[in-house]
Amino acid sequence: MSADWDPEQYARFRHERSQPFFDLLDLIKPVPGGRVVDLGCGTGELTRILHERTGAGETLGIDRSPAMLGRAAAVAGGGLRFEQVAIEEFRPAEPYDLVFSNAALQWLPDHERLMARLAGWVAPGGQLAFQVPANADHPSHRIAHEVAREEPFATALGGYVREWPVLAPERYAALMDRLGFGEVHVRLQVYVHRLASSAEVVEWVRGTLLTDYERRLGPGLYGMYLERYRARLRAEIGEPAPYVYTFKRILGTGRKQGAAD
Numbered sequence: 608m609s610a611d612w613d614p615e616q617y618a619r620f621r622h623e624r625s626q627p628f629f630d631l632l633d634l635i636k637p638v639p640g641g642r643v644v645d646l647g648c649g650t651g652e653l654t655r656i657l658h659e660r661t662g663a664g665e666t667l668g669i670d671r672s673p674a675m676l677g678r679a680a681a682v683a684g685g686g687l688r689f690e691q692v693a694i695e696e697f698r699p700a701e702p703y704d705l706v707f708s709n710a711a712l713q714w715l716p717d718h719e720r721l722m723a724r725l726a727g728w729v730a731p732g733g734q735l736a737f738q739v740p741a742n743a744d745h746p747s748h749r750i751a752h753e754v755a756r757e758e759p760f761a762t763a764l765g766g767y768v769r770e771w772p773v774l775a776p777e778r779y780a781a782l783m784d785r786l787g788f789g790e791v792h793v794r795l796q797v798y799v800h801r802l803a804s805s806a807e808v809v810e811w812v813r814g815t816l817l818t819d820y821e822r823r824l825g826p827g828l829y830g831m832y833l834e835r836y837r838a839r840l841r842a843e844i845g846e847p848a849p850y851v852y853t854f855k856r857i858l859g860t861g862r863k864q865g866a867a868d
């Protein structure tokens with residue numbers, strides 16, 4: 608059973624995937640000498656940029672995937688370090704000047720409670736910044752779950768279908784306000800990715816969304832699942848080349864009210 612993310616597959620669309628990170632970075636204020644945590648940091652290359660651009664004294668990147676973190680050691684040092692720990696098990700000893708997460712929180716359930724937990728990790732005057740995909744209604748995402756409900760996959764998965772926890776943008780804005788954040792900025796942004804062909808969409812989601820089904824189905828059935836997914840996607844979006852893959856994402860930032868006000 609494939610138990611983990613594949614950094615090579617994830618890196619195939621490195622440029623497209625990193626653009627929202629840079630857009631989020633543009634929304635935050637530097638924290639010279641401060642403490643930063645990057646939740647679901649992946650391979651750590653972007654955490655390095657986060658560390659340098661914020662001027663942080665200490666940045667901790669956490670991720671639960673040993674394969675993704677395998678690359679992080681190469682960029683660690685100078686106040687940047689990494690730990691293998693799941694976000695749901697993370698218990699920081701002290702609050703942070705910036706709690707940051709790019710493209711990872713969508714893997715955690717119950718965002719109402721999650722946002723409250725993350726808010727508790729931000730020091731007074733500190734910032735919370737996150738980016739999550741909001742593309743659940745695109746055929747690339749919808750069909751993945753529809754195929755999981757088909758046999759033989761439904762039985763093999765024990766009825767499991769990945770729930771999509773991402774809330775509406777206005778809900779994050781209201782939550783952040785309720786949790787004591789000011790300067791709240793939440794936006795829905797549509798990214799336009801020109802892929803060589805619609806077949807590339809499969810390669811895209813194989814690096815992220817489908818990893819969950821891959822882990823649960825095991826290699827044999829996952830191969831069948833992928834073929835079924837490919838055929839259904841082709842039937843719905845056709846075979847245009849190039850293919851314009853529109854991808855919605857939510858970017859959110861805010862500053863916790865408190866000492867610095």
Ligand SMILES: C[S@@+](CC[C@H](N)C(=O)[O-])C[C@H]1O[C@@H](n2cnc3c(N)ncnc32)[C@H](O)[C@@H]1O
Pocket residue numbers: 612628646647648649650653669670671672675692693694695708709710711714715815
């Ligand atoms: C799409 S990648 C994003 C990586 C990085 N933030 C970036 O922008 O390149 C999602 C990452 O979240 C991690 N992840 C997913 N669920 C997690 C959890 N519950 N706790 C910690 N990390 C998690 C995965 O291992 C993966 O490295």
